[in-house]
Amino acid sequence: MNRDILKDCKRVVIKIGTNSIMKSATEVDYHKIDRLSFVCSSLQQQGKEVVLVSSGAVGVGASTLNMEEYPSSVAEQQALASVGQSALMSLYSRFFQHYEQYVGQILMTTDIINYPNSYNNCNIAINSLLSKNIIPIINENDAVSVDESGHCTKFGENDTLAAVVAELVEADLLIIMSDVDGLYDSNPHTNPGASLISYVGEIDTDILSMAGGAGSVFSTGGMETKLKAAEKMMSIDKAMMITSAENPSIIFDILNGKEAGTLFRKNEAELQIQGDE
Template sequence: MKRNFETVKRIVIKVGTSSLVMPTGKINLTKIDQLAFVISSLMNKGLEVILVSSGAMGFGLDVLKMEKRPTDIAQQQAVSSVGQVAMMSLYSQIFAHYQTNVSQILLTRDVVVYPESLDNVTNAFESLLSMGILPIVNENDATSVDEMDHQTKFGDNDRLSAIVAKITKADLLIMLSDIDGLFDKNPNVYEDAVLRSHVPKITDEIIKSAGGAGSKFGTGGMLSKIKSAQIMFDIDGQMVLMNGENPRDILRVLDGEKLGTYFAKTK
């Protein structure tokens, strides 16, 4: 199926922790700079962009010189709180180099569940985009909880990015990952695994081909990406799952090159 993004006006880009933090735990400055260049270039062309960024935990571990994620929830929240400040500070500096203003929106699930707060956050997005400002979104890890009577966590930022795309009526969700896309089976196990170029609907076979959890710094896995694609299908949107190794590949994708896996209904 030909990929045609000529009518796309509003894009949500999701970047995972593995794209921002190197396996050593150090921040990948080159990758973040490339991402800022690409997003600023798209905005200069008149596109509206929202960035959903993981990384608070990874940044926090780096700032606090901790080698691994703490097991205690309160400590996790503290590390994420420190990391969120460090991450936004770096984003602000690097995007400023490309003359792009950024803002921060931290969400919990209850914000998008209750109509009044949903209206407020939707208005915030619209105001920022109309002013040419890049909203950078993350889950509010320092306060979100996941208890039976008070669930405020989205689960992971794959799902969060799809929900943000839904409430902002985005045309396209681009999900950057540490894999090339969706394969018919696990490419880390099977050498003959084949990359799926186009997925027109989420079937049982597609779900079964999904693996487990993601990197040691992040929380998402392939199943969460497939569930995100289903949310995009539900709103007649499009999604591209692609490798985030070179953020400039986003420009190639928008030019119609068949990189990654394209999730879109067949028309």
């Protein structure tokens, strides 16, 4: 797959997970947040439109309150999310302002996408921020979202949320930053001989079989949720990348068409057939 198409991406959604902004359960990776802020700000200055979907409210909350163990009760988790979300946005605001870039917060639940008026209003809100050169930073509203019979407002994890946001704003590309370089044919954490898959043109049973579990106690996503996000993006003829969050500057390489991570996109022949129909 020729990656030159990525050079033309104007609107990009970037998702970063809890593991990627936390050094440990109780220590925030300030350097990582700084580098991510620099990259997003630079892209905005280049004329691209960036939407950041950031996990980490509970992790940052645990760090803020100096907790060593993840709480088990929903009430305690929601309290951590409440404390952590404000602390997380404070960090982002501070680092982004260093690069003369303003950010705005949007917290979402599934109610927003399940009701047309809410969906449209959210779209207007995000586009309004982008039109003012403000980067929207989006997270699930963990402090109040619920998962109960007949009324589920939780996305559950932010890979799904990121794909929903990418579809909502008609993004050209979704970049999911992870603790691995991309999709491997087996678990690279346990198999040193695992091979990185550079390109996926279809999510089939073989690809799905490569998915593993969640990364840690402080994260809720895993490769399975990322593949579902990729499937959603490909269903609307858009592209998605899975790449390492170790160095956020890799996003520059991705948008310059260089080999990095795993690209999910329908192959050119299939897109051409659909276009001719």
